[in-house]
Amino acid sequence: MIKKIFRSTLLANFLVLLASLALIMGALYRYFTQVQMEQLQTQTALAAKGISAEGMDYFDGLKTTSTRITWVDNTGQVLYDTDYDAQTMENHGDRQEIKDAIETGYGESSRYSSTLTQTSLYIAQRLDNGTVVRLSVTQHSVVLLLLGILPMLLLIAAVVVILSVLVAKYTAKRLVQPLNQLNLDAPLENPAYEEISPLLRRIDHQQKELASQEQLLLQRKGEFDTIISKIREGMVLLDNRGQIISMNPAAQILLQTDESSIGKEILELVRNLQLHQLIEEGVAGRKGETIFNVDQTTYKVLARPVISEDQLTGMVLLFFDVTDQWQAEQMRREFTANVSHELKTPLHIISGYSEMLRNQLVSEEDVQVFAQKIHTEAQRMVQLVEDVINLSLLDETPQITMEEVDLYQLAAESLESLSGKASQKQISLHLKGEPALLKGNRALLSSVIYNLCDNAITYNQSKGGVFVTINKTDQKVVLEVKDTGIGIPKDEGDRIFERFYRVDKSRSKKVGGTGLGLSIVKHALKCHGASIQVDSQIGKGTRMIVTFPVEK
Structure with a gap:
């Protein structure tokens, strides 16, 4: 902005300088012309007096440098001329200044020569004897006048240019200084130019609007940050x-x-x-x-x-x-694959044996064996389906019915149900403890005890034993199921509760089972807020300790 003001001011100064020079030159030219005319008039009057008194003798010894004197008679015939031979000169009766002088006694005129690019001034006066004396001078053009005073003009122009530059710089700085010192935080408090008051009022109005919008944005941002932080x-x-x-x-x-x-x-x-x-x-x-x-x-x-x-x-x-959903989805896929696998094996066995029976490829003495095998595999499928249904119910049922249940009585009923299976393997069943009431679901708790005892029988040694103990305190009820079976490796103790997981798959195939029993136990205990602890040694047996909290 300072440069623009500087250039504008400097240009204005130059224009003023040129205009002033033109006006001054015109005034000087006019002034010099007037002075020259007055001098010429005086000289003409003096020359008229001299010629009237002395006649032709007046011109003897007369020296003129810039003024030309011409003397003519009343007919315009040249009698004498200071610059030319009078006898060779033409009649001047048609000259305007001479005609006026003959008629009125005085005449003047000026004529411009385009060849010489100069103007000649003429003044003529009639003498008492009727003759006319004329004086003329050459008036130089404005250009010649300008060239005559050019050195002085250049000096003046240099001084004016320097002063113009200084004034332009000073003016630009002085004009911009109040603008640079404007306090835009309080536009209306600036003692600036009156011309920019509308601008300052507009800035003040916009700043108030911006402040209001900024406050609103900060408020919205604070609300947004608060929302997303929660x-x-x-x-x-x-x-x-x-x-x-x-x-x-x-x-x-x-x-x-x-x-x-x-x-x-x-x-x-x-x-x-x-x-x-x-x-x-x-x-x-x-x-x-x-x-x-x-x-x-x-x-x-x-x-x-x-x-x-x-x-x-x-x-x-x-x-x-989505960790839980992802794991649940993985478990669902694994569960579906395992169920398909577990169902496929007995179905193939049933299909194979039944096809052999239908085609009469079995001898009479083996029919009973094949029928028993088909029945066994069918029962295994039934048990698998029942376990899958139980797990599905546990997964999908958010709430279960709770009632007062005697855990000791449930343990006795479960052992009674398993007594036939235990007798076949020559395994003794033992129950110790006391009645223990707690709030729970009878079917789920019965399933817990049944599955733990069933596993204890299934994976036990021949002529071994299963020992069930019920203990109760003010804070908890403890169910302990101990066997003298094959045991569980320590590194697999946490995985036995996974669906379809078996420690010894080859043995599991021989003794039966679906691999879902302990998964059902885990879900049922979770519904009751209970915990289970596994203590096992290979070849010496396994002890399952279930702890139920007692509500006061």
């Missing part, structure tokens, strides 16, 4: 270049970062190919989702582009913890 899922806001705009605490914990990551690209924090591809989809304006694993946690990441006026302004990344 969201358990991770949320990351990105601009259209993939740089982080905002991130809630859950996302900061997930990505192991803090607020210093604002303004960075999210791919600087996380090196993940699936996430990189997801962000590329979002930048392209398309929705997307992927699975993102961190340590032992599985997250489902959703990318949602933000479109405003058909332009991509950013995107939102949402991180949902």
